[in-house]
Amino acid sequence: MKTPSEDHDLIRFLDGEMSNTERASFEARMAADSMLNSEVNMMQRMSADLRTHLPAEMPVPYADFFNSQIQVRIAQEVPVTLPAARSLWFDWLRIPTLATAAAAVAIGGFMIVQNQNQPAGNSIVHSIYVPNPSVQARSFHSDEAQAMVLILDGVEAMPSDRQMVSFHIQRTETDQEMATTTLFDVSGQVVAVVAKDSRNQPRLLSATPRG
Amino acid sequence: MPAFTAPESGEVSDSDLVKRCQAGDTHAFDALVNRYRGKVYAMTYHMIQNETEAWDLAQEAFIKAWRAMPNFKLDSAFYTWLYRITHNVTYDWLRKKKIQGDGEFDDSHTDHRVAAGAEAVARHEPAPDTALKNAELGARIREAIAKLSPEHKQVILLREVEGLAYEEIAEIIPCTLGTVMSRLFYARKKLQEMLKDTYENAF
Amino acid sequence: MKLAFILICLTAAVGFLKAQQPVVSPVESLSAVKPATDGKVWGALVYATNDIKGLSGSTEVAPADFADIPRRLGKVFPYQRFEILGQHLQDVFREYESWVVPTKDLFLKVDSKGPADGGGMNLHLQFWRDQQVLVKTDAVLKEGSPLFIGGPKWREGRLLFVLVLQNSR
Numbered sequence: 372m373k374t375p376s377e378d379h380d381l382i383r384f385l386d387g388e389m390s391n392t393e394r395a396s397f398e399a400r401m402a403a404d405s406m407l408n409s410e411v412n413m414m415q416r417m418s419a420d421l422r423t424h425l426p427a428e429m430p431v432p433y434a435d436f437f438n439s440q441i442q443v444r445i446a447q448e449v450p451v452t453l454p455a456a457r458s459l460w461f462d463w464l465r466i467p468t469l470a471t472a473a474a475a476v477a478i479g480g481f482m483i484v485q486n487q488n489q490p491a492g493n494s495i496v497h498s499i500y501v502p503n504p505s506v507q508a509r510s511f512h513s514d515e516a517q518a519m520v521l522i523l524d525g526v527e528a529m530p531s532d533r534q535m536v537s538f539h540i541q542r543t544e545t546d547q548e549m550a551t552t553t554l555f556d557v558s559g560q561v562v563a564v565v566a567k568d569s570r571n572q573p574r575l576l577s578a579t580p581r582g
Numbered sequence: 583m584p585a586f587t588a589p590e591s592g593e594v595s596d597s598d599l600v601k602r603c604q605a606g607d608t609h610a611f612d613a614l615v616n617r618y619r620g621k622v623y624a625m626t627y628h629m630i631q632n633e634t635e636a637w638d639l640a641q642e643a644f645i646k647a648w649r650a651m652p653n654f655k656l657d658s659a660f661y662t663w664l665y666r667i668t669h670n671v672t673y674d675w676l677r678k679k680k681i682q683g684d685g686e687f688d689d690s691h692t693d694h695r696v697a698a699g700a701e702a703v704a705r706h707e708p709a710p711d712t713a714l715k716n717a718e719l720g721a722r723i724r725e726a727i728a729k730l731s732p733e734h735k736q737v738i739l740l741r742e743v744e745g746l747a748y749e750e751i752a753e754i755i756p757c758t759l760g761t762v763m764s765r766l767f768y769a770r771k772k773l774q775e776m777l778k779d780t781y782e783n784a785f
Numbered sequence: 786m787k788l789a790f791i792l793i794c795l796t797a798a799v800g801f802l803k804a805q806q807p808v809v810s811p812v813e814s815l816s817a818v819k820p821a822t823d824g825k826v827w828g829a830l831v832y833a834t835n836d837i838k839g840l841s842g843s844t845e846v847a848p849a850d851f852a853d854i855p856r857r858l859g860k861v862f863p864y865q866r867f868e869i870l871g872q873h874l875q876d877v878f879r880e881y882e883s884w885v886v887p888t889k890d891l892f893l894k895v896d897s898k899g900p901a902d903g904g905g906m907n908l909h910l911q912f913w914r915d916q917q918v919l920v921k922t923d924a925v926l927k928e929g930s931p932l933f934i935g936g937p938k939w940r941e942g943r944l945l946f947v948l949v950l951q952n953s954r
Contacts, residue, residue, distance in 0.1 A: 379763040382770070386741065388748055414770055417777065421742040424720035425628055425727070428620035432637060436896060436909060438615050439921050441641060442608060445648045491903050494930035494950075497923040504609070508920050513933075516860035522935040523912075523919055529890065529939040536889035537830060537871030539845060545820075545881060552884050554873075565884045565892075572916055577889045 381407075385414055434571065443498055446482075482508075494519040536577050538562050596660040603651050611651075615644055618661060621744075622668050628739050629672045631728050639675055643668040658753070665744070666754045669736060676732040719780060726776040734769035741766060821879040823897045824906050825951040826926070827851055828885035829872040833864035834942025845869040851949055854931065861933055864942055874951070877906060890915060891936055891946060901925045906950060912936075926950045 383389050384397045401408045431437050482499050496510045496519055506525045513520050529535075541557045552565040563577040594613065602610035622643050627636035646667050654663055727735060740751045751762045827848065832841060847854055847869055855867035871887030877897045885893040891914055898907035905927035912919045912934055919936070926932060927950060934946040 378767040379760070382763050382767045385770075386748070386766075413774060413781075417770065417774060417781075418742055420719060421723060421727075421738070421773075424723045425624075425739065425743045427624055427743050427745075429624040429627060431619050431623045431640065432633060433896075434619065435911065435918075435921065437619060437637070437641065438612055439909065439923070441615055441644050441648075442612060443923060444641075444645050445608060445611065492927055492930060494905070494927045494932055495925040496932070497925070500921040502918060502921075506919065510922075513861045516857040516933070517929070518857055518861065518931045518933050519924070520861050520933045520935070521920065521922065523937070526914075526919060526937040529937050529944060531940050533890070533939070535830070535832075535841065535870050535939075535944075537843065537845070538873065538887060538889075539871060540873035540875070540886060543875065543884065545878075547881065554884075554886055563886060563889065565886065573884075573894065573913060574916065575886065575889055575892060 381411065381414070384411065385418065430571065439498075439500055442500055446498065493517075496521060538577075597656050600651065600654060600656060600660055603648070604654075611648055614660070618664060619644070621661075622664065624743070625665070625668050625739065626672050628727065628743060629732070629735055630676065631724065635675075639672055640668070643671045646671060662750060662754065665740075666756075669740075669754050673732055673736065722777060722780045723773075726773050729776060730769055730772060734765055734772065737762060737765040738769045738773070820881055822876040823879050823900060824877050824953065825874060826877055826883075826885060826895065827872065827874050827947075827949045827951055828887050828893055829854070829947045830870045830887040830891055831855070831858060831945040831947060832868045832870050832939065832942055833858065833862050833866070833945050834868070834940070835865045836941035837866060839941045840866060840868050841870060843868050843870050845872055847872070848874070850951060851931075851947075854947055854949070857931070858933060858945060858947070862935065862943065862945060866942075867945070877908070885948065887946075891944060893946065893948065898923075901927070904928065905930075910948070912946065928952050 380389075380393075380397060384394065389397060401411055493512055499508045499510060499521065501508045501523075503525075506523055508521060508523050510519065510521045512518075538554065539557050540554050540562070541559070542555050543552050544555070545552045550567045553561055554563040554565070556562045561578055563575055566574050566576060568574050594610075596614070596617075599610045599614050603614070619640065623636060623640040626639040626643070627633065630636055630639070643664070647664050650667065654660075727738065730738065736755065737751060740746045740754065746754070748759050748762045752759050755762070827850070829845075829847065829851075831854075832843075834840065845868075855869075858867045859865075873885050873887045875883055875885050875895070877883050877895055879897050879899070883895040883897075885895055891912070894911040894913060896909040898909060901907050905925050908924050908926055909921070910924055910932075911921045914937070920934075924932060926948065929952070931947055931949040934948070936944040936946055938944075
């Protein structure tokens with residue numbers, strides 16, 4: 372009957388946790404004991420198969436949503452404190468054209484919007500996340516326009532010579548298996564396809580440019 | 583297999599991101615989530631083999647890590663620390679669900695897994711023999727892992743999937759080195775027993 | 786013939802991106818069963834400008850339900866003209882992502898998080914420019930209360946994205 376230390380030897384040999392001397396000694400034992408030898412070989416093969424079939428990293432489904440949900444929850448726990456150097460955002464609230472209802476700013480990060488005293492019929496922005504640190508997002512409700520507004524500042528301008536390839540999409544068809552969405556215009560023509568690249572990022576492929 | 587990947591040159595190090603998190607920088611935490619979500623999710627998924635629950639548990643692990651961040655003294659690698667949190671979250675969940683070793687395993691869940699594995703190969707083109715056998719082996723391995731107790735599942739995954747050394751495993755669980763070795767031995771013997779037919783028939 | 790040619794090109798492009806999967810025509814592979822939806826949204830890309838000569842000459846007109854959108858935009862953004870460049874009326878799927886694509890260059894990913902208390906929809910929105918996301922937001926969209934997104938500058942004005950929940954009646 373094997374002692375626990377013999378079992379441990381087997382494991383330590385398999386996992387490369389033995390010193391050179393110990394390993395040499397164990398290999399000698401394997402050479403002399405065919406049952407031990409086959410047990411070790413079997414375990415080695417199984418370990419290799421385990422590593423093959425159990426990946427150390429797996430793509431997270433809905434990865435963007437995974438991240439944004441975490442941001443929402445941690446923001447609820449701890450108030451986001453903006454560094455002192457960015458306290459200038461207070462000045463933006465005094466611009467007279469802005470309505471006085473909820474206002475908040477996110478600068479290259481995440482912000483929970485404090486929606487106070489919003490009438491029930493108004494759209495609301497709960498939280499904003501801007502991945503690019505040079506972009507500032509601010510949101511407020513415009514009573515005059517009866518609309519929720521989200522302003523992005525610091526976004527690189529579209530080149531003036533760029534023609535905007537625009538569509539009038541009438542309907543779409545989504546193929547869940549291929550993760551593609553085909554876009555049809557009012558005349559029933561395919562004008563674009565939204566597909567995903569190898570990093571699960573959307574790629575928009577347009578057919579006939581217009582505009 | 584290295585357990586932790588050092589950041590590529592030009593990338594911010596884990597400890598720099600941690601310090602920024604400790605100063606309240608949620609953007610830095612988002613970078614850490616991006617860096618480790620694949621590993622954390624793989625860990626929770628292998629432990630409980632349910633996509634939705636694993637997703638929720640991976641979320642919980644990160645939330646708990648954020649809460650505990652002020653207490654993290656950078657005396658171990660961030661990933662080891664995160665891993666310990668992930669292990670605790672998953673282990674607690676499993677204990678609550680009382681998924682034990684042999685007795686209480688959900689066979690219908692297993693059947694679905696096995697069927698999915700076979701289907702994935704058959705759908706696209708006539709599968710060569712080896713590809714089919716490989717898919718079946720993968721399915722049987724996952725089925726066998728699922729039948730282990732949480733303690734044994736954990737050591738197998740930390741060793742075989744994450745390639746952690748015994749000391750690192752002992753730190754994460756936490757337990758003694760002797761316990762790590764005993765559990766690893768037991769888990770491997772158990773898996774061997776469960777996979778015996780698969781190996782004998784297929785190869 | 787042109788449609789077939791376009792389909793072939795798009796199919797090849799999609800096949801390139803999904804190299805591991807067999808190439809299937811998008812039309813052939815579509816499911817006949819429509820997934821559950823939580824409502825319809827109208828999305829538009831609008832060019833706001835004071836430069837009348839710089840208008841693109843777009844002939845797009847907002848549907849009757851949203852005809853007052855340009856006027857309301859004028860209450861928020863300091864411009865005289867609001868030209869609709871592209872528009873898209875889209876079902877919001879309950880369980881899958883939806884895309885609102887009035888133009889190739891600026892488009893929206895919409896994930897429904899279910900109906901909101903007192904009407905409207907809980908949404909997770911991502912505003913994309915080419916292959917980069919500009920902003921992600923969790924919002925509640927209510928009928929009659931549009932979301933206006935002030936986007937990048939272009940030529941002598943600014944590109945605005947409008948998202949409105951269509952009335953369910």
